[in-house]
Amino acid sequence: MSLGVKLNRKNQFFKKSAGLFSPVLHLYAVLLLSVLHLSAQCQTAKTKPIANSQRNVLFNKALGLDNGINISWLEQTWNAEALKHKPFGNEDFVLLKQLGFKSIRLPVAFEYYSSRHIPLKQVLARVDAVLSQCKHYGFKLIIDYHGGKINDNNYAAATTEAINNWLLICKHYKNENTGRLFYDIYNEPPHMDPQRWKDAAYNIITAIRKVDKERTLLVGASNFNSIYELSRTQRMADNNIIYTFHFYEPFFFTHQGAAWVGDQVSTTGVPFPYDGEKFPQLNPKAKGTWGEINYAQYQRDGNEQSVKDKLQIVKNWSNKYNVPILCAEYGVYNKYADVDSRCRYIKAVRKSLAELGIPGMLWDYNTNFSIFAGKPSLAHLSPCFKDALKYVIKTD
Structure with a gap:
């Protein structure tokens, strides 16, 4: 989830310094990037199909990530105290276990900490603690590279920075169980040239494979x-x-009132599903934006069938290429949407994902998309949400 916080950070590389996110392998990464940029242009799926047994293992890994949840913490660049405080502990893992969750996605703003000259070992110490708890309580963990700066204008430098960081991360976790620890190589690449993003992804993946050939990686598309x-x-x-996507459709509902998004979502009080008697007037601020178009289309889009139809699009793609997919984020901003509508939406998404056999991960556990009415606890979870959490992929 990108919270839309705009950080004025320069693209730069820091001098070599023990313990920092310094580009120890900067020269290697630059050379690698220059070589791989052209080769990525011709990289397609023209490799021989892998054996069914290997493919089954990969699909089972994806299914093992179902009923997951995101922990918002180390990506909070707006929170200067994020590294100093741990917002969840053993009681939270116990609660997640009680609710049936099986996997955790941990977003980490590696480039933000790098730009603040914060030692890598200090950041990874926090990740290590989460990994240790995941092992103890039986959760699988995804380390998500959050808050990167890649775009059409800075492709070479920003991709190289991501490569440098991943080389260090991979070295640190190289010996961890490949069935329990996964890497989401880059959260939410922006609206940019799709081929340029694919080149960047190819370069990052190839660099990771120089250090860790066996780790299962999560890769998503641009926009x-x-x-x-x-x-x-x-x-x-x-x-x-495992190919990943984020699902917040209809965005007009899930992000209503989210200030970081802008005027297009300024209309609040939007119910799910669509209810003509409760449907609010369009906020004047939304006129002339995508929000005005989405407002007019909400009667069509604001229902469970529309949710499933959109998820079917990516399921069809998965079937076409015979590759596993993961919905790494879905959820509703909880400040303005009423609790019943939020619950009905979460239930609709989880039900559709389960019926289509797509594993999913809720955004998020403990901040402004949380399903809890207060501090996470069973007492703060409505019966409706408890019922919604029952929808998971059925496995033999």
Whole structure:
């Protein structure tokens, strides 16, 4: 989830310094990037199909991530105290276990900490603690590279920075169980040239494979892990990838009132599903924006069938290329949407994901998309949400 916080950070590389996110392998990464940029242009799915047994293992890994949840913490660049405080502990893992969750996605703003000269070991110490708890309580963990700066204008430098960071991260976790720890290589690439993003992803993946050849990687499409962009691309040549997407459709409902998004979502009080008697007037601020178009289309889009139809798009793509997919984020901003509508939406998404056999991860556990009415606890979870959490993929 990108919270839309705009950080005025310069693209730069820091001098070599023990313990910092310094580009120890900067020269290597630059050379690698220059070589791989051209080769990425011709990389398609033209590799021989992997054996069914290997493919089954990969699909089972994806299914094992179902009923997951995101922990918002180390991506909070707006929170200067984020590294100093741990917002969850053993009691939270116990609660998640009680509720049936099986996997955790941990977003980490590596480049933000790098730009503040914060030692990598200090950041990874926090990640290590989460990994240790995941092992103890039986959760699988995804380390998500959050808050990167890649765009059409800074492709070379920003991709190299991501490569440098991943080389260090991979070295640190190289010996961890490949069935329990996964890497989401880049959260929500922006609205940029799809081929340029695919080149960047190829370069990052190839660099990771120099250190860790066996780790299963999560890779999404541009335009913020869009299902539509993913459905228009080809799978990559690497045979150990789970393709990821984020699902907040209809955005007009899920992000209503979210200030970081802008005027297009300024209309609040939007119910789910659509109810003509409760449907609010369009906020004047939304006129002339995508919000005005989405307002007019909400009667069509604001229902469970529309949710499932959109998820079917990415399921069809998965079937076409015979590759596993993961919905790494779905949820509702909880400040303005009423609790019953939020619950009905979460239930609709989880039900649709389960019926289509797509594993999913809720955004998020403990902040402004949380399903809890207060501090996470069973007492703060409505019966409706408890019922919604029952929808999971049925496995033999």
